[in-house]
Amino acid sequence: xxxxxxxxxxxxxxxxxxxxxxxxxxxxxxxxxxxxxxxxxxxxxxxxxxxxxxxxxxxxxxxxxxxxxxxxxxxxxxxxxxxxxxxxxxxxxxxxxxxxxxxxxxxxxxxxxxxxxxxxxxxxxxxxxxxxxxxxxxxxxxxxxxxxxxxxxxxxxxxxxxxxxxxxxxxxxxxxxxxxxxxxxxxxxxxxxxxxxxxxxxxxxxxxxxxxxxxxxxxxxxxxxxxxxxxxxxxxxxxxxxxxxxxxxxxxxxxxxxxxxxxxxxxxxxxxxxxxxxxxxxxxxxxxxxxxxxxxxxxxxxxxxxxxxxxxxxxxxxxxxxxx
Amino acid sequence: xxxxxxxxxxxxxxxxxxxxxxxxxxxxxxxxxxxxxxxxxxxxxxxxxxxxxxxxxxxxxxxxxxxxxxxxxxxxxxxxxxxxxxxxxxxxxxxxxxxxxxxxxxxxxxxxxxxxxxxxxxxxxxxxxxxxxxxxxxxxxxxxxxxxxxxxxxxxxxxxxxxxx
Numbered sequence: 001x002x003x004x005x006x007x008x009x010x011x012x013x014x015x016x017x018x019x020x021x022x023x024x025x026x027x028x029x030x031x032x033x034x035x036x037x038x039x040x041x042x043x044x045x046x047x048x049x050x051x052x053x054x055x056x057x058x059x060x061x062x063x064x065x066x067x068x069x070x071x072x073x074x075x076x077x078x079x080x081x082x083x084x085x086x087x088x089x090x091x092x093x094x095x096x097x098x099x100x101x102x103x104x105x106x107x108x109x110x111x112x113x114x115x116x117x118x119x120x121x122x123x124x125x126x127x128x129x130x131x132x133x134x135x136x137x138x139x140x141x142x143x144x145x146x147x148x149x150x151x152x153x154x155x156x157x158x159x160x161x162x163x164x165x166x167x168x169x170x171x172x173x174x175x176x177x178x179x180x181x182x183x184x185x186x187x188x189x190x191x192x193x194x195x196x197x198x199x200x201x202x203x204x205x206x207x208x209x210x211x212x213x214x215x216x217x218x219x220x221x222x223x224x225x226x227x228x229x230x231x232x233x234x235x236x237x238x239x240x241x242x243x244x245x246x247x248x249x250x251x252x253x254x255x256x257x258x259x260x261x262x263x264x265x266x267x268x269x270x271x272x273x274x275x276x277x278x279x280x281x282x283x284x285x286x287x288x289x290x291x292x293x294x295x296x297x298x299x300x301x302x303x304x305x306x307x308x309x310x311x312x313x314x315x316x317x318x319x320x321x322x323x324x
Numbered sequence: 325x326x327x328x329x330x331x332x333x334x335x336x337x338x339x340x341x342x343x344x345x346x347x348x349x350x351x352x353x354x355x356x357x358x359x360x361x362x363x364x365x366x367x368x369x370x371x372x373x374x375x376x377x378x379x380x381x382x383x384x385x386x387x388x389x390x391x392x393x394x395x396x397x398x399x400x401x402x403x404x405x406x407x408x409x410x411x412x413x414x415x416x417x418x419x420x421x422x423x424x425x426x427x428x429x430x431x432x433x434x435x436x437x438x439x440x441x442x443x444x445x446x447x448x449x450x451x452x453x454x455x456x457x458x459x460x461x462x463x464x465x466x467x468x469x470x471x472x473x474x475x476x477x478x479x480x481x482x483x484x485x486x487x488x489x
Contacts, residue, residue: 119359119470121445124479126488131480133356133472195357197470 010300013163020159020168021069024062027152027175031059034145041137044120046113047188047203048138050106051181054211058178060098061171061218064091068167072267082304085267092167092222099215106208114201120192135189142189146182149175160234164301165268166225169234170218177214181207228264239263239321242270242299249294250274255282256291260317269303275310275317283309356472363404363474366428371401371408374418374466378433380453381463384412393431396450396465396486400429403481419444422468429478430466444469447479450486462489 009017038052068091076083113120122138124131153176160168184203191199231240243263250259258277263270274295288307295305358364375382375389375397383390389410401408411418411427415434421427422444434440436449449462465482467475482488 121467121470121475122356122472123445123448123475124483126448126483131476131483133476135356135472192470192472193356195359195472197359 013300016159016163017069020156020163020165021066023152023156023159024065024168024171027062027156027171028059028066030148030152031055031062034149037141037145041134041141043122043134043138045122045135045138045185045189045192045200046110046120047185047200047207048142050110050204050207050211051142051185053102053106054178054181054207057099057102057211058174061092061095061167061174064095065165065167065171067091068267082266082271085269085303086226088165088167088267089222089225089265092170092218093226095167095171096215096218096220096222099211100219101215103208103210103212103215106211107205110201110204110208114198114205117197118201119197120200122189122192133193135193138189139186142182142186146179149178149182153178163268164234166221166234170214170221174214177210181210184210225265231263231265231270240270242301245298246272246274246295246302249298250276250291253287253291255279255287258313260313262314262316266303268301270301271304272302273306273308275308275313277311277313278309354473356476358471358473360425360468360471362425362428362468362471363477366404366406366474368405369407371397371404371406371429372411372427373397373401373408374411374413374421374427374430374432376413376415376418376430376432376434381433382431392451393433393463393465397429397431399485400478400481404477415440419466422466425468428468428474434464434466436462436464438464438466440466445471445475447475447482449489450482452487452489 034055035052038048038055042048042052065088068087071084071087074080074084122133122135124133125137126132127137153172153174156168156172156175160166160172184207188200188203191197191203230238231243232238233240240263243261246261246263247259250256250261255278256276257279260275262273262275265271272295274291276291288309292305292307295307296302373394375394377384378391378393381391381393383394389412394410397410398408411421413421415430415432418427418430419440422430430444433453434446436446438446440446445467446464447467449464451463452460453463454460465478467478
C-alpha cells in the first residue's frame with residue numbers, strides 16, 4: 001500500500017529507518033567510548049590530537065540525523081505545505097560546514113607545527129609498576145578502535161540505500177573510512193618512536209585533509225539539494241532512475257502529446273511536478289486523476305505528485321537535458 | 325574488483341600487524357629514539373643541568389649547590405654513568421638553552437602547571453610540596469622537546485626512586 005502523501009513511509013522503509021536510528025545511536029555510543037579511550041592516551045602527538053578531534057566531529061552527522069528524524073515525521077500543515085523533509089538537508093549542511101571549519105583549523109595547526117619544527121614530546125605512563133612509553137598505548141588503542149568503526153560503517157551503508165537517505169550515506173562513508181585516520185595516527189606515533197619527528201605532523205596533515213574532504217562532500221551535496229537541483233540517486237545516477245521511469249510511464253498515455261518532469265529532493269522523498277501538453281480536446285478530469293494515481297503508485301519516494309496541464313512546456317524542458 | 329580491494333585491505337592490515345610485532349619485539353628496548361640523540365650523548369659523558377633558584381629545593385651556598393632537586397640530578401647522572409655539570413640561571417634563559425640543546429635537564433621546583441610545557445618537554449610529577457600559602461604543588465623536571473628516549477629513561481628513573489604522586 002502506498003501511504004498518503006505526507007509524513008509516513010511504507011512499512012519496509014519504516015523498519016529500515018528504525019534500524020538506521022539504532023545504528024546511529026550505536027555509533028554515538030561507540031564514539032563516546034572512542035573519545036574517552038583516546039583522551040586517556042592522547043598526549044602530545046599532533047596526529048593523535050587530530051584523530052581525536054575527528055572522532056568528536058564524526059558524531060555531528062549522526063546527531064544531525066537523529067535530530068532530523070524527530071523533525072521529519074511532523075505532518076505537513078498550512079505553514080509548512082511541503083512538510084519537514086528538508087530537515088535532513090539542513091542537518092547535512094550543518095555537519096558539512098562544521099567538518100570544513102574544523103578541518104581547516106587542524107590543517108593550520110599541523111602546518112604551523114611542521115614549519116616551526118616542533119618536536120612532539122611523548123613521555124611514559126606507569127602501568128602496574130612498569131614504565132611504559134605512551135606511544136605504544138596510543139598505537140594499541142588506535143588499532144583496537146579501528147575495527148568496530150568499519151563494521152558500523154558497512155552496516156549503515158546497507159541501511160542507507162533502501163532509504164534513499166544521503167545524510168546517512170555520507171555518515172556511513174565517513175565511518176567506513178575511519179580506519180584510515182587511525183592508521184595515519186599510528187604511522188605518526190610510529191614515526192615519533194623512531195625519532196622521525198616530522199612524520200607526526202605529516203600524518204596529522206593527511207588526517208585533516210581527509211576531514212576537509214568529508215566536509216566538502218557533505219556541504220556540496222547538501223547545498224545542491226537545497227538549491228533544488230534535479231533529483232539524483234545517492235550513488236550519483238543523474239537523473240534519478242525514478243524520473244526516467246515516470247517519463248516512460250507518461251509515454252504510454254495516448255492523450256498526452258508532450259510532457260516534462262520536474263523533480264526535486266525533499267530529504268529522502270521527492271516532490272514531483274509533471275507538465276503535460278494534452279492533444280487538443282482529449283483532456284478529461286478522469287484521465288488527469290488517473291495519471292496522478294499511476295505516478296504516485298510508482299514508488300514510495302514519489303511523495304508529492306502534481307500534474308499540471310499546460311499548452312506549452314516550461315523553458316527548462318526545451319533545452320538538452322544533460323546540461324549541468 | 326571487490327575481491328581485489330578486499331585483498332589490498334588485508335595486505336595493509338597484515339603490514340600493520342607485522343610492523344607492530346616488529347616494533348614491540350625487535351627493538352622495543354631501543355625505542356622510542358631521540359631525534360637529536362640526547363640520551364646517547366649524555367650516557368657515560370656529561371649531564372648538563374640547568375638550575376633555577378628555589379627556596380625549598382635548591383640551596384646556593386657560595387660556590388656549591390645543594391638541595392633536593394640538585395641531589396636528584398646528581399643521582400640521575402650517576403644512573404647514566406655521567407658527570408653532572410650545573411648551570412645557574414633564570415627559568416626563561418634555561419628553557420631557551422634547553423630548546424637549543426645546550427642543556428639536557430632543567431630543575432628547581434618547577435610546577436606541573438608550568439607554561440614552559442608548550443616549548444619543552446616535562447616529566448610526570450615526581451613529588452608534591454606545600455608552599456608558604458599552604459597550597460599543594462606538584463613538581464616536574466624540564467627536558468629538551470621531543471627527546472623521547474631521554475624523557476622515558478628519566479621517568480623510568482623517577483618511577484624507581486621517587487614518590488610519584
